[in-house]
Amino acid sequence: MGFWNQVGHFYADHSQLLLHEVGSQVLLSLAAVAAAVVIALPVGVLTGHLHRWSFVAISGGNALRALPTLAIIAVGIGVYGLGFVNIWVAMIILAVPLILTNTYTAVDGVNPALVEAARGMGMNAWQIIWRVELPNSVPLIMAGIRTATVYVIATAYLAAFAGSPGTLGDIIGNEGSYTLAGVMAAAIVAVVLAFLAELLLGLAQGMMTPRGLRLTADGVPGRAYRRAFRLNFE
């Protein structure tokens, strides 16, 4: 029986297990990215809005990005033990720098003329952040969340080593029981999962981007531009 035949049989024989593990891996990833957004977004928006303390976002982000995930898991076992919290923290640390750096870069780079105009209209700081800077930063912030999600989904299988069973890592990290064909089958599922996440978040990004930005995003005023033009001015 050829190798790929075995891979095919693995899908047939273990579909329940794979489905369950995909579910856990997605839930773990969502929990980590959500927590990372809660941590990184306010810091990025604040430093970007104030145009100060950029080192918090830039250097802090770079330092966090350097941390090896397995090392965080290992140290975490010593400090807060095995289990879900361990892999959750490791995945949050993986996701935070990507979201933080992008958020800071986006908000910091919002056209100063727009901010000045908003201030001239009498908006206060919160209104400027909420109604000018954040909408203008959506593409870059979403790009950061997207990259972070893909990284986290592709790395979450390490949960098997953090004592948090249930993810595809149970198969990938257990060649002895599931054979190389099983590992291949699970790895393919993990890759497909990462690409699906990229695709779905790309669509979400398109929907969340304000129309005015979407028009200029590709630089070419196309059909959407003309349609919007009529919509706004006729």
Next chain:
Amino acid sequence: MSALAAAAPTPTPPPGGGPVIPNFGGGACPSHTTFCWNWVTQNWGPELGPRLAEHVYITLIAVGIGLVISLAAAMYAYQRGWFERGFIALSTLLYTIPAVAFFLFFVPITGLSLTTIEIGLVGYTFLLLFRNALTGLRSVPPEVTAAAAGVGMTPRQVFFRINVPLAVPSIMAGLRIATVTTISLATIAAYITPLGLGEPIFTALHTVFTTELIAAGVLAILLALVADGLLVLAQRAVTPWARARLRGAR
């Protein structure tokens, strides 16, 4: 130790600390302590130091080979959009493969060797290095290349004397991320071939001997931070003019 034994399953480590605390030659270590400095001093010479050195050379080999291939590919892709798209698609695909699986696939071909993990690690550097190198080559303003052509440079001279030097800041930024990423993935590579700081981590995972886990983990973290810092310094030394422009570059 047999690397096969390392790859063999320990289904799930016992939750909540686990009862098995072997005595790893740390004579004065009580079994219940989270971290025991004595063990570290006693095992620096025979275990931790050599593992750290291995980790450094595993990383250097992978980043070196990855850089050469990525630079050559970026130069080739500079004028050829199809090659750029193909290489980006391939390296993105490689990048999303779970590292443990990626390393395992080469075991039937190259065995439980350094070669196996270097193939995987080099594969993971492509996306970061290639994209940055190509972005750098393409970032040269057209009026600069036009001026170079105007003073009589041949297209080849324009490329190697204008585009390539001006791409250095972007290449350095990519090198920095690729290096810390490789250090991170090299810890996982020890699951296949017992080399580097991942080896003590995986050994201790089976036993939940927290001193060894913390010591090896902290060493790997320090190594990554030091490498990152050194590359920042190198970046500044090579491109004193580009410091401002590189802020926030990924």
